[in-house]
Amino acid sequence: MNYNNIYLICSALVILVIGLGFSNFVSADTFGQSNDQQAWMQSTGSTLQFTYLQATIHITVHNNADHAMFFKISQQYTGDGTVTVTGTNSSSIDWSIISTNPSAIRMVNSINPAGDLGWEIDSGQTRSVSFTLVENNPPAPWYIQRGTTNNTFWPVVNDPGLTATWFLPNELNYLNPNLEVVSWQGTFFFNLKNVVSTGPRVEGIVRAPIVPLNSVLTASNPTVDYIDNEIASAQTAAWDVTLYPGQTKGFSYTYNYPNGTAVTPANRQSPSTLINDPSSAGNSSTTLPTQNTGVPWGLFVVGGIVIAAGIIYARVLR
Amino acid sequence: MKLSTFFVLVGMIIISLYCLIEVSYYSSAENLSQNSSNTPYLEIPSIGINQPINNKSIDYGIYYDPGSAKPGLGTTAIFGHRTFHGSPFLNLDKLKNGDNITVEWPGIGNVEYSVVNLTVVDPSYRLDVDQGNKLFLITCYPLGSDAQRLIIESNQVKIDPLTTNQKPNTAPPYGIFIILGFFAGGSILSFLYPLKEDQYIIFLATIAITAFLILAYIFPIPPDAIESRLSWFNNLLGV
Numbered sequence: 094m095n096y097n098n099i100y101l102i103c104s105a106l107v108i109l110v111i112g113l114g115f116s117n118f119v120s121a122d123t124f125g126q127s128n129d130q131q132a133w134m135q136s137t138g139s140t141l142q143f144t145y146l147q148a149t150i151h152i153t154v155h156n157n158a159d160h161a162m163f164f165k166i167s168q169q170y171t172g173d174g175t176v177t178v179t180g181t182n183s184s185s186i187d188w189s190i191i192s193t194n195p196s197a198i199r200m201v202n203s204i205n206p207a208g209d210l211g212w213e214i215d216s217g218q219t220r221s222v223s224f225t226l227v228e229n230n231p232p233a234p235w236y237i238q239r240g241t242t243n244n245t246f247w248p249v250v251n252d253p254g255l256t257a258t259w260f261l262p263n264e265l266n267y268l269n270p271n272l273e274v275v276s277w278q279g280t281f282f283f284n285l286k287n288v289v290s291t292g293p294r295v296e297g298i299v300r301a302p303i304v305p306l307n308s309v310l311t312a313s314n315p316t317v318d319y320i321d322n323e324i325a326s327a328q329t330a331a332w333d334v335t336l337y338p339g340q341t342k343g344f345s346y347t348y349n350y351p352n353g354t355a356v357t358p359a360n361r362q363s364p365s366t367l368i369n370d371p372s373s374a375g376n377s378s379t380t381l382p383t384q385n386t387g388v389p390w391g392l393f394v395v396g397g398i399v400i401a402a403g404i405i406y407a408r409v410l411r
Numbered sequence: 412m413k414l415s416t417f418f419v420l421v422g423m424i425i426i427s428l429y430c431l432i433e434v435s436y437y438s439s440a441e442n443l444s445q446n447s448s449n450t451p452y453l454e455i456p457s458i459g460i461n462q463p464i465n466n467k468s469i470d471y472g473i474y475y476d477p478g479s480a481k482p483g484l485g486t487t488a489i490f491g492h493r494t495f496h497g498s499p500f501l502n503l504d505k506l507k508n509g510d511n512i513t514v515e516w517p518g519i520g521n522v523e524y525s526v527v528n529l530t531v532v533d534p535s536y537r538l539d540v541d542q543g544n545k546l547f548l549i550t551c552y553p554l555g556s557d558a559q560r561l562i563i564e565s566n567q568v569k570i571d572p573l574t575t576n577q578k579p580n581t582a583p584p585y586g587i588f589i590i591l592g593f594f595a596g597g598s599i600l601s602f603l604y605p606l607k608e609d610q611y612i613i614f615l616a617t618i619a620i621t622a623f624l625i626l627a628y629i630f631p632i633p634p635d636a637i638e639s640r641l642s643w644f645n646n647l648l649g650v
Binding site: 401404 | 415417421429490491532540555557606609
């Protein structure tokens with residue numbers, strides 16, 4: 094292999110790419126305009142859309158009745174209580190159940206034209222089931238807020254920069270006191286896309302679109318930037334996001350009910366024992382933590398030493 | 412591949428992580444400074460600081476902590492990196508009592524302060540933000556370490572009407588310079604590497620890392636995640 098040719102070709106490619114990047118910088122600077130200015134999410138007409146939404150629920154239910162009961166799930170959940178057929182222009186998200194484990198059976202008394210599904214639980218039995226829902230018909234153009242309908246119930250989605258949608262994992266307890274929710278876990282995944290490919294960039298706080306109440310946020314990817322406790326009974330996962338023109342980002346998060354090990358937000362500092370220490374300056378209500386304002390360069394030096402050691406060792410080898 | 416080549420590659424990756432922080436910073440800073448009409452500025456002539464203040468993150472340069480009051484309205488806290496992220500507070504320790512600091516804040520005016528004290532505290536220190544019309548500039552101490560914090564305390568002297576109109580950031584594209592520097596350094600290293608049969612490995616690694624840095628320049632990566640890992644390694648190694 095002629096390494097000189099590889100050097101030349103690769104060098105030319107790198108210089109070409111860097112040159113293109115530099116020319117972009119110069120043109121933006123020269124003309125004082127850029128497609129990459131900051132913009133903020135809006136409640137309507139947002140350039141940010143959900144392009145995918147999925148929920149996987151694991152639930153363990155105990156039957157306290159003296160006879161068999163059925164734990165039922167519906168193909169559609171709607172905000173205004175109206176049952177709609179999948180694919181129509183309804184006022185809320187049309188969920189579609191894409192998988193059940195163990196396989197669910199079709200209910201004899203169905204309020205949903207597409208059919209309701211369920212599992213039989215014997216008297217005194219504790220049974221664990223899981224099912225996955227996806228939004229199968231993302232409406233265009235505004236997925237975040239559909240029309241002027243006020244969607245207030247799970248699993249409809251509101252604007253991610255403003256609010257989230259709440260529901261009770263233990264609503265089954267209210268609907269059917271004989272069926273007791275022993276544990277519940279919901280893992281949600283959604284994609285956000287800046288649909289305007291020519292700019293501007295959008296930034297803002299994106300809260301989890303679906304948040305179960307009285308539950309613990311146990312996992313998130315990427316790690317949540319903070320947990321919004323504005324709603325006292327909800328740990329709302331929140332991310333500080335930046336989406337460049339045309340960019341799509343995926344977010345997943347998991348809630349457990351009633352118990353779980355809480356996730357640590359990215360900006361959460363390790364607890365300081367001095368926060369309430371009388372010797373610290375001021376009181377805790379009017380003090381600020383000092384931020385980490387330095388990147389230790391010890392490792393940088395180590396990197397240089399490792400390279401030098403490698404070269405010296407290579408000379409010895411030769 | 413020889414063991415020595417492996418060492419060199421590890422060293423290159425470590426250094427590239429630092430380059431990645433800086434490339435992401437400069438790329439983000441260029442984007443942030445596009446809309447400067449409402450941007451406040453910090454001006455300290457004695458150490459050559461004249462930079463915009465942001466309220467987003469310390470990772471984007473000089474950062475105003477919204478937990479404190481705005482200038483002229485109470486105690487203001489402003490943070491900046493001592494090393495990397497453009498090193499806006501690199502020379503903060505060179506300030507002396509009596510030096511002037513001006514904060515140009517749209518809607519408030521030019522708020523002038525005079526330095527009265529320099530203090531070094533532990534990282535767990537919490538700053539009292541109920542001390543009247545004062546400005547605190549905070550950075551890391553000593554240079555190249557985050558073991559302690561340097562706090563510059565200054566008293567408000569006066570507030571003048573906003574007179575200067577700062578221009579958008581026209582600083583050179585340092586991010587591109589860093590990428591070019593890494594590429595040049597890696598190329599030279601590969602040419603000078605004593606083991607001829609492994610030179611192409613180092614060069615290909617240089618190409619790959621350079622491409623990654625270019626990608627980070629176009630799509631900046633939030634540097635805090637990289638930083639926390641680097642700090643963890645630093646603490647682990649005790650360096």
